[in-house]
Amino acid sequence: VRRDQIARAVLALTADRGVGGINVAAVARRVGVAPSALYRHYASKDAMLAATIERIGARMLANVERARSGSPDPLVALERLLMLQVDLVRQNRGIPFLLFGDGVQRSPGHRRRLLRFLSSFRSALVDLFAEAKRRGRVRAGLDPAALAVQFIGLYVPSAILWNVTRGRFDMKVQAHRAWTVFHEGICVRARTTTRGRRRFPGEGDAGTGARAGTPAARRRLPRSGAKENHR
């Protein structure tokens, strides 16, 4: 009951002043009680922080579930999840600081907590990508674990920029565009003819210029369509 209010106050304060700017007096003021009253609900300031982090983690995992139940297609679920995450961060600007800022670094308890959450979040993403791969929606050469980390990269920089600019940055549009590029990068394409590719003027005349073609060469094309979905 009160715990909710405290967690929300912590989150709001983090958004305004960062993790370092959180003090019990300010939290108490936001909740509307005396500082000492908070100790009826939490043993220490650290416990309040821990609970807030735990709460955020739970909501992110809930996002995963919600996205997953929205569609059996893992890629659709992932796109949905991306948007849900963006919304979550938009509603609670303090989240990036709380999860990725320090404070996590200081106490080993927080670090363990965050690690536990991150690994379950990541494994959920890995599962989704692995399933997408099994269904032939993702190219065979790509590692689900690497894609999971990259997926997080689709919104984290937006969140940071959004924070630094104090809201003058459109996370939604950015996330949308990032997804489009990412999807294009991972999806199985029908047929690609290497014929017609040609070198460009700037390419190959400097030392490392020759490497320009390698990413394309590195591409591993799955055989035409895709593997069948087995379930």
Added chain:
Amino acid sequence: VRRDQIARAVLALTADRGVGGINVAAVARRVGVAPSALYRHYASKDAMLAATIERIGARMLANVERARSGSPDPLVALERLLMLQVDLVRQNRGIPFLLFGDGVQRSPGHRRRLLRFLSSFRSALVDLFAEAKRRGRVRAGLDPAALAVQFIGLYVPSAILWNVTRGRFDMKVQAHRAWTVFHEGICVRARTTTRGRRRFPGEGDAGTGARAGTPAARRRLPRSGAKENHR
């Protein structure tokens, strides 16, 4: 002279304990002087932090220059930059916390400083992507500004994970794989036949399932090769 040592000490401390864990006593201990001696070189603790941030920013911009001078091909330069950034963060684990953690949030001076740096870094990226687009290395429908933000997303999550796991995460491999996918997502492909694309079992049977195909539909194919490079 001493300023270098102090900045390095601040950075090292940030890596170990986060921004909140930095205190002048610890910095002084690392430098090898009494705490009060630091005030011969900086007016305040905040000034030490500011100088450290400025220093990191300068190194990142230097990375941009180095990558740019390495090859006239903007995409090659970007890949190079990605690896340089990864190296920089690997060498100074504190960077993510210092740039993206709080502390930036607290004093308006830090925020302005970071904003100024971020905007010049971003504009350098935007320039590179814009040039890549002009050269026809990047699909016409993509926004350079959005790609710039997304580019940052190629290594930021790795940096965070690398920090949380205390080094048990291979940033280099991750960055490499992320680049491959990203490159695949942005590059101009020779020719893509929509023929042969077929629906998959899980696709289209749920409510939002129909959206699965849209990202592919959103693709705007430039006419065959690319525009000529004009300079």
Added chain:
DNA sequence: TGTACATCAGTGAACGCGCGTTCACTGATGTAC
């Protein structure tokens, strides 16, 4: 070459503020009889 002075990095003690935490106490709300 020697003397007097300026400059400056560094020292250590001390100050003082902010802030997390404690503790005795209050007042309201159940609960037993």
Added chain:
DNA sequence: TGTACATCAGTGAACGCGCGTTCACTGATGTAC
């Protein structure tokens, strides 16, 4: 229905520690004459 007691959220004063910062002072290294 009324009385006695338990429970518990909340209060406000106070404590005490950590830490950033100051200041008078030292000692070494130039510099002028």
